[in-house]
Amino acid sequence: MLLKTTNMAKPRPFLKWAGGKNRLIQQYENYFPQTFTTYYEPFLGGGAVFFYLSQQRLPLSAVLSDINQELINVYCCLKNDPEQVILFLSEHQQKHSPEYYYQVRSNSEGSIFQKAARIIYLNKTCFNGLYRENAKGEFNVPLGRYKNPKICDPALLRSVSAALENVYLESRSFQDVVHYAKGSNDFVYFDPPYHPVSSTSNFTAYSRYSFNRAEQVNLRNVFVSLASRGVKVMLSNSDCPFIRELYHGFSIHTVSASRVINSNAKKRGRITEVLITSY
Incomplete structure (x- = not known):
């Protein structure tokens, strides 16, 4: 059911965000689960997937979080006033x-x-x-x-506020989602800082908190824990041997993306990423 927007813009990302998924939604569309009750997004960022789903499902019950307290404050303020x-x-x-x-x-x-x-x-x-x-x-x-x-x-901004009406927002680590998502009625989407595919693309921290190789392993363990309960889990990351090996045994789909942030304009262009699902 589409979100009704009388004299209101459709909700969409209001922030520019490195790694934002706005341009990839059409490729993701076929991989979203058909049924779920509550949506969880522990790496909120620009929220492209949330805003897309909010237009498809009314109302969308969601739990959105990010370790970035400043970012969560923005969402909370827009929701409340x-x-x-x-x-x-x-x-x-x-x-x-x-x-x-x-x-x-x-x-x-x-x-x-x-x-x-x-x-x-x-x-x-x-x-x-x-x-x-x-x-x-x-x-x-x-x-x-x-x-x-x-x-x-x-x-x-007003349409964003309307989309956030049934949303719970909190600043916390991605690992905390294991305390909330319990079963097959829950859908969790992880969009972490991507694992670098080369030594020159080693940018894994948008805040003071780095996201290194060990954190990628911790995330995989959370993914496995949720999947074992029947939670529907989806994750995006870079297409590289390390990530493919980490999620061996799960469904790994390849999507085409654009690299738009690079100090060298010649190194911007088409790349592949992976979309991993537990279902």
Whole structure:
């Protein structure tokens, strides 16, 4: 059942996010389970899969989480009071300039709604929409080269708020999903930082928390634990021998993707990724 949107934009990702799945949804479509009651997404990011499913199922009961507390605050504020976020974001739109960007980047103080608007503003104006923190947890991406960025989109943010109505949001580790998803009525989608396919693509942390080889193994163990209970589990990752071996025995599907973030433009282009399902 499609989400009714009278005078409202359809809900979709409102943040740019490295590794976002917006362009891959059409390839994922046939792999989503036909039936489930509750959807879980422990690496929320831009939420492309959630927003897609929210248009297909009304209402969509979901548990969305991420270790990034700043990110979860944005979602919580939009769910609870989108008008407050829109108000502060409109101010950023009016004041935007290179000097203003760095002033905002260096100041993380304010109410929860001011902090939410700050993250959206920085995301819309920083280089490549990349979220990156230093060891202190401070956002440190430089200003992007945009002539007229669309910083505030009230219609979209209101539609996001409506889509989040039946959603539980929390900042926590992906491993905690084992305490919530229990059986065949649950569907869990994992979209972790991808395992690097080469020494030059070793970017596995969007926050101060790295996601290394050991974490990939921990994630596989969580995947196995959930699958053993009958939970429907789907996971995306890079197409490389390490990941294929980790999930040997499960259904491994190949999808085609675009590499859009690379300092060398010549190295951007088509690559393959894997989509792994327990069902």
